[in-house]
Amino acid sequence: MTTNDHAKRLQERGLRPTPQRLAVYEYLLSHRTHPTADTIYEAVLAQYPSFSRTTIYNSVKALMDAGLVRVVTIDPLEQHFDGNPADHGHCRCERCGQLLDFEMPEDLLAALVPEGFSVQQQDIFFTGVCKACQASFA
Amino acid sequence: MTTNDHAKRLQERGLRPTPQRLAVYEYLLSHRTHPTADTIYEAVLAQYPSFSRTTIYNSVKALMDAGLVRVVTIDPLEQHFDGNPADHGHCRCERCGQLLDFEMPEDLLAALVPEGFSVQQQDIFFTGVCKACQASFA
DNA sequence: TATTATATTTGTAATCAGTACAAGTTAATA
DNA sequence: TATTAACTTGTACTGATTACAAATATAATA
Numbered sequence: 055m056t057t058n059d060h061a062k063r064l065q066e067r068g069l070r071p072t073p074q075r076l077a078v079y080e081y082l083l084s085h086r087t088h089p090t091a092d093t094i095y096e097a098v099l100a101q102y103p104s105f106s107r108t109t110i111y112n113s114v115k116a117l118m119d120a121g122l123v124r125v126v127t128i129d130p131l132e133q134h135f136d137g138n139p140a141d142h143g144h145c146r147c148e149r150c151g152q153l154l155d156f157e158m159p160e161d162l163l164a165a166l167v168p169e170g171f172s173v174q175q176q177d178i179f180f181t182g183v184c185k186a187c188q189a190s191f192a
Numbered sequence: 193m194t195t196n197d198h199a200k201r202l203q204e205r206g207l208r209p210t211p212q213r214l215a216v217y218e219y220l221l222s223h224r225t226h227p228t229a230d231t232i233y234e235a236v237l238a239q240y241p242s243f244s245r246t247t248i249y250n251s252v253k254a255l256m257d258a259g260l261v262r263v264v265t266i267d268p269l270e271q272h273f274d275g276n277p278a279d280h281g282h283c284r285c286e287r288c289g290q291l292l293d294f295e296m297p298e299d300l301l302a303a304l305v306p307e308g309f310s311v312q313q314q315d316i317f318f319t320g321v322c323k324a325c326q327a328s329f330a
Numbered sequence: 331t332a333t334t335a336t337a338t339t340t341g342t343a344a345t346c347a348g349t350a351c352a353a354g355t356t357a358a359t360a
Numbered sequence: 361t362a363t364t365a366a367c368t369t370g371t372a373c374t375g376a377t378t379a380c381a382a383a384t385a386t387a388a389t390a
Contacts, residue, residue, distance in 0.1 A: 070357080070366065072357090072366090072368080091347075092346095092347080104369075105368090107347095107348090107369095108348095108370075125268055127315075130263050130271040130272070131271065131376085131377080132268065132347065133268040134268070143304065145305055145309050154306050154309070156305060166294060166300060166316075167283055167294060167320075168323070170322070170323025170326065171283050171322050173283075173319075173320040175319040177266075177315070177318070177319075178304075178316050179265060179316070180309070180312075180313070181311070181315075182311040182313070183309070185308025188310060210338065210385085228376085242340075245340095246342095246377095249378075269347085269348080269376080270375090270376065271376085
């Protein structure tokens with residue numbers, strides 16, 4: 055995927071592919087760490103010294119409205135963003151801090167939710183200890 | 193469950209059962225709506241006009257440290273609290289705003305998470321449309 | 331019970347994420 | 361090029377949360 059492809063994708067959704075938006079989008083695509091607005095800001099500032107914090111929020115909002123980015127509800131105090139808008143769950147390891155994605159199969163989802171409830175968005179978040187960290191403390 | 197039982201429960205966990213803590217705890221037990229700090233504050237103010245916002249945060253933190261209360265990660269901008277510390281999921285209906293709890297069976301949980309990951313805390317949150325609201329728009 | 335030490339509550343001030351808004355800039359169109 | 365609309369920027373503001381110090385209440389001890 056080149057920057058051109060990304061620009062095209064924004065245009066298809068009615069978004070002007072400005073350098074700032076592309077920088078935010080590409081940061082989210084290449085860093086699957088679900089960063090906060092401020093983390094994105096610090097990173098893109100290196101390329102665009104005039105980048106404004108407000109532009110981070112504006113860009114992220116535009117990308118979310120276009121369905122390319124989503125908020126992940128994994129923190130009760132700060133918004134974290136994800137460049138993968140498809141539904142999926144997250145696990146965070148308390149020891150190494152790593153964030154793992156996983157799939158949420160349709161049938162499991164259906165088995166979980168109250169009967170008749172139609173799910174539109176998922177936020178599934180587990181905290182625990184990953185395999186590697188368990189091994190290293192055995 | 194009487195207030196005395198609740199007081200005893202706090203004491204067992206090493207918490208002094210002050211009137212303020214009991215008011216916060218009992219509000220959370222009797223209102224399963226996962227309120228914010230401010231919602232709790234408004235409610236308890238009626239009984240204790242001198243109640244301070246800071247005391248809400250202090251009490252909730254003490255109760256959380258004691259394992260009696262937890263934060264539910266259903267909102268990236270504000271903390272919501274739950275008097276049920278047991279693991280369970282939440283569904284919010286976009287139309288009527290209702291928040292439904294549901295169980296998360298062990299075997300489903302195991303099937304979901306990456307192999308070897310040991311889950312310590314769950315935050316499962318679905319947004320969608322509940323059965324009643326679907327019916328009323330049919 | 332009186333005294334002392336400790337824990338808790340309170341109110342104010344500070345912090346920090348996010349938003350509103352207006353002015354400046356860029357890009358698109360005629 | 362002139363005009364218009366979209367976007368970015370910086371500043372000011374809001375609102376949730378935390379820090380802190382003084383006041384109060386509780387528990388422990390004599």
